[in-house]
Amino acid sequence: MTNFYTLTRTELIEAAREFKFIWLTLFFVILGVTQPVINKYMDIILENVGGADGITIDPNRLVPSSNEVLLSTISGQFNQIGLIILTISFMGLIATDRNNGIQDFILVRPVSLGSYLVSKLTGHWVISMFSISIGATISYVYTVFLFGPSSFFNFILFLLLYSLWILYVISLAILFSTLLKSSILIAVTTISASIFLIVIKGFNGILFQLSPGGILNLAENQLLPVQDMNYFSIATCLVFISINLLLANAVLKKT
Template sequence: MNHLATLVRVELTEAAKEYKYVWLTVFFVLLGLTQPLINLYMDIILQQLGGSIGVILDPNKLDPTPSEIFLSTISGQFDQIGLIILLISFMGLIATDRQNGMQDFILTRPVSIHCYVYAKLIAHWFISMFSIGFGILTSYICTVYLFGSFSITKLILFSVLYSIWILYLTSLVIVISVYVKHQVLIAVSAIGISFFLLLIKNVDLAFSDLLPSSILNVAEHQLVATYDVSYLSIVSCLVLIFFNLLWASKKLKN
């Protein structure tokens, strides 16, 4: 446990030296502000862009609820450009240690491979959620101020479930990193797999329960109850995280 705490502290310190807490947090805060403002001024934007063609706005359309506007921030910003930047920030997670010899140095000390892998997971998950948490809070405050309030309890439940998805993405990058040496290829592979999982999570609801990305359906259900969801996807996501870590540890041991 002491070794784990030490390795986590080292990872967090390195992130601080790289100002990762600062630029990632600023980035997600800006994303959190963007979507509520777009929703607020969407009608004006469409009218201005209409030109001679013209844009007809349905006067009978229903205004989105505050929770729907908040979810559009997550699905439209965090799960697209936010996910890309986050995974790019992960690409040196293990590759950097391999290149500078730090991995060999650590693993030749009385530190277990599992401890090394878990430290990577915990530290980078914490860094991610630190930044994303500020983005979520910013989006919530902006949405409540501009459109009205929704339950803070539902927001917390959503954030907890969303954090499990981030935990899975971190474990995914760890697995890819033990097989792929080049950082750019690590980032491209992780982004490709992540977007593929997001794309197919609603194709077949029975099959999608086995996908880690389906936990996002459960998270969204906490805010907008549009259809029945299976909480089995939470278990599936946690099991896949465990197997990713086991897989990475076994590869490093070999």
């Protein structure tokens, strides 16, 4: 436990030195504010930038609900552009240690591979969720102000479940980081695998529910008037996270 605490603390201190807490948070705040503002003032924006020529906007179109705007922000923007930036920010979380010799320096000491890997997972999850939570909360405030009330309790539930998806993506990056040496290749592979798990929702609903991506559906349902909640997705996601860590552990033992 002491080793785990020390390694996790080191990850967080390193992130602070690299200003990750600042620039990642600012990035998600911008994403979080942009979507509700665009949804609300699209007509005015088009008129002022001179881009409304040839575009017809239905004046009787339905105004999206607060929950719909929140979903388009977090499940849309955060889970696309945000996911790419997040993955790039931790694409070398193990490969860099290995290439710089830091990994060997750590593991020759009385530190277990399990503590090392879990500290990487925990540290980057804290960094990610710190930034995402602030960006999402500001987006929630803007959305409620512009579109009307939305249950804060359901929003928190959504965020908690969404955090499991982020935990899975980080565990995936850890696994690929033990298998590959190139940080760019690690990022591309992690992003591709994550997007694939999101895309299969439209092709095979059953496969999607049995995959780690099913947690996204459960998270989104917290903001939708849906009674059928598949809480089995929580266990599925946790199992896949554990598998990724166990495989990464096995790979490192062989190297």
